[in-house]
Amino acid sequence: MIKIGLTGSIASGKTTASKIIASRRGPLFSADHIVKELYKREYFKKMVAKKLNFQNSLKFKNEIRNKIQNGKRNVQQGQFDAAMKEYQSIADKYPYFPETQFYMGLTKFRQKDIEGAAFHFSEALKIYPDHLKARKGLNNVTKQLLNNGNKAYKRGDLDKATDYYKKAIKYDQEFYLAFYQLGVLEKKVGNSEDAISFFNKAIRIKPDFYKAWFALGTSYEVDNNLDSAIVKYEMAIELNPGYTKAYSNLGNIHLTRKEYDTARDILLTAIQIDPSYADAYLRLGVVYSEQELFAEASEQFKKSTEYDQKNHDAWFRYASSLNSIEMHKEASIAAQKCIDLKSKFGGGWYEKGVAEFKSGKKTRALKYFDEANKDRDWRKLAQRKIDEINNPTKYEK
Secondary structure, eight states: OOEEOTTSOEEOOSSOHHHHHHTSSSOOOOHHHHHHHHHHOHHHHHHHHHHSOGGGGHHHHHHHHHHHHHHHHHHHTTOHHHHHHHHHHHHHHOTTOHHHHHHHHHHHHHTTOHHHHHHHHHHHHHHOTTOHHHHHHHHHHHHHHHHHHHHHHHHTOHHHHHHHHHHHHHHOTTOHHHHHHHHHHHHHTTOHHHHHHHHHHHHHHOTTOHHHHHHHHHHHHHTTOHHHHHHHHHHHHHHOTTOHHHHHHHHHHHHHTTOHHHHHHHHHHHHHHOTTOHHHHHHHHHHHHHTTOHHHHHHHHHHHHHHOTTOHHHHHHHHHHHHHTTOHHHHHHHHHHHHHHOTTOHHHHHHHHHHHHHTTOHHHHHHHHHHHTTSGGGHHHHHHHHHHHHOGGGGOO
């Protein structure tokens, strides 16, 4: 047996909707089917509301009103358990009445039980998807779960962050930000396949979410699926033409493919959008370096260091380009900046050694090459320079 409640939702009772529907030609429906049809078809809702005479349901209305008022009064007095009992008694008798679940959600929220609030708000929306207050309440609590997850993520507690994000999704399957953050997390731990899946889910829910398109592009780029990465970056740019990160990454792919003119044009666009975007200057410098245009490269690297003084790679590349155009004094200063930022990086020590060696200061150069030799990635080059200093005749032309 079903009956329409005060807000137009379905609640169990003695009056059946079968009589209402029977007044129209066609088969009778089960209660569950009526619930679905009611919220699928607007004409159906109007028909049911018109057929029922709420004035004949005075007992029902008074019972609901009294219990809700009692529950609200208990909440104001801090008697949350008593309030929940009042609301639960309504839910037991009228399970399709959404206001009950909504007020239970508010009570849990007042108790700072975020998960409890999320559960009841989501239950209210299952009964009546257009319940605006329940939707607002659910949005509020799932955002809190998301924020808790983000805080855990920043602390490095990835398990806790995952738990929070999944709880947010549990109560709201359309919460695209939670899917996005799960993708970010999975990408961080190297689970590219899972990251791509979560980013795609976020995009399915919100197709114009440009950050998800960009993140999807980075995942494909890491997997060396460059064609797919290009498509995703271009989509991010289409959705947000001012998104410089997408330009920078897209330019980098063309750089990797040695498509230097295309890479240059894209990176110049990024700089035009944001003249202080250090990463674009850095990658543009690499474009010029790859073509052995070291003077042009040094100008871009210098700009990059001006806008981001803490990027050791920019200082290293700046030093390298300066050494290539025989500006060894300036190269030594740039290399020292790199060393100060990352002393275990052999590249900084190597360029420092080159600058001193080319300036005729072999003893100093040996010391710097010895430091570069401690980094296995730079060992071969460093040992060659050490041998070149110790055995100069061997390298005479």
